[in-house]
Amino acid sequence: MSRGPQRIVCLTEETTEWLYLLGEEARIVGISGYTVRPRRAREEKPKVSAFLSAKIDKILELRPDCVFGFSDLQADIAAALIRHGVQVVVFNQRSVAQIFDMLFQVAALVDRVAEGQAWIDRTRARLDAIAAAGRALxxxxxxxxxxxxxxxxxxxxxxxxxxxxxxxxxxxxxxxxxxxxxxxxxxxxxxxxxxxxxxxxxxxxxxxxxxxxxxxxxxxxxxxxxxxxxxxxxxxxxxxxxxxxxxxxxxxxxxxxxxxxxxxxx
CATH class of the missing domain: 3.40.50.1980 (Nitrogenase molybdenum iron protein domain)
Known part of the structure; x- marks a missing residue:
């Protein structure tokens, strides 16, 4: 039995893309209308939000057990959903290190720690290689x-x-x-x-x-x-x-x- 939230709404694109990369796209029941990565998400998932606004009624109809948001800019959306009893996780990553931290946390929430850590390790190694090439210029x-x-x-x-x-x-x-x-x-x-x-x-x-x-x-x-x-x-x-x-x-x-x-x- 898979652990963690089973019905997730992603109010921004990065968590949607990450769940697809982890092979956990089946958990996503709603996405941001601005999502373009991956392209298939736009065809497969209902669009329930912009960046600063969301269709609260439509989100509630999807019966999410968790909503992923980003930053203080979505605080009003988060508050409205919380008042309706919805669990909301709002990330506020602003640096490369914080992005990696967010990715690890989401992977843990959907029980994909090993897969998430493997992707993170590969990506860190590539960034290190790019940085080394940059230092050599x-x-x-x-x-x-x-x-x-x-x-x-x-x-x-x-x-x-x-x-x-x-x-x-x-x-x-x-x-x-x-x-x-x-x-x-x-x-x-x-x-x-x-x-x-x-x-x-x-x-x-x-x-x-x-x-x-x-x-x-x-x-x-x-x-x-x-x-x-x-x-x-x-x-x-x-x-x-x-x-x-x-x-x-x-x-x-x-x-x-x-x-x-x-x-x-x-």
């Missing part, structure tokens, strides 16, 4: 990660850490420590110009990154990344999801961008 590029364009918002902590693992240096490490997007707003875009990023990576929270708009910003023509056409997009689902995607596809894309830059400028 003759020069590390300065990287600016843009989470939103108007106003300009720089990357969150796990993204900053992944840029470091990939072989680059975050232009705004002091902002990466701020968990909320409003605290990572770069008030004056000239600050970005002054930090002269070699690479700009855009991931505009679900809307398409427009490198031509970045290149056309006033005063940006002399920025190394613009001058050398080093403007790249990484899809939000691959990097802004604090789960398996960021630790695999997200960091791999960052690393390829850094290696390509190094081949030209190293």
């Amino acid at each position: 003759p020069r590390r590029p300065r990287m600016y990660f843009e989470e939103w364009d108007d106003p300009c918002i720089s990357g969150i902590r796990w993204v900053s850490e992944l840029m470091g693992i990939a072989g680059g240096d975050d232009c705004f490490p002091e902002l990466a420590a701020m968990p909320l997007g409003k605290d990572r707003i770069i008030g004056e875009p000239q600050r970005i110009v002054e930090r002269a990023p070699d690479i700009v990576v855009g991931s505009w929270c679900g809307k398409k990154f427009r490198p031509e708009r970045v290149a056309a910003r006033a005063g940006w023509q002399a920025v190394p990344a613009v001058r050398d056409a080093q403007l790249f997009e990484i899809k939000s689902a691959d990097i802004l999801q604090p789960g398996p995607a960021a630790l695999t596809d997200g960091v791999e894309q960052l690393h390829r961008i850094v290696l390509q830059w190094s081949a030209r400028h190293g």
Whole structure:
């Protein structure tokens, strides 16, 4: 008999992707409407929430014995469900280490500790290999990660850490420590110009990154990344999801961008 919750609603994508990777997708009875990984989840599971809102009645109809949420931004959803007697587990992972901790906890909850730990060990080993390759580069590029364009918002902590693992240096490490997007707003875009990023990576929270708009910003023509056409997009689902995607596809894309830059400028 399988142990742990049997009917789980995932209010964000990362726990959905992780349960699929663990082979425990049968436990999922509802997902976020923003879920794109894995693709089949959108076809198989009812969509019951956005990020800041949820269909409480629909969730209750699914009779979940556990709901997985993320961060203070879903606190109101969690409170509403708790008042209806639903068990809610809200994770608040903001760093690479915390992402790994969350993955282990979910694996334990669904009685998949061995499988979860094996995946974690493989992924840690790959990150170590990427970091070693990054340390071997003759020069590390300065990287600016843009989470939103108007106003300009720089990357969150796990993204900053992944840029470091990939072989680059975050232009705004002091902002990466701020968990909320409003605290990572770069008030004056000239600050970005002054930090002269070699690479700009855009991931505009679900809307398409427009490198031509970045290149056309006033005063940006002399920025190394613009001058050398080093403007790249990484899809939000691959990097802004604090789960398996960021630790695999997200960091791999960052690393390829850094290696390509190094081949030209190293």
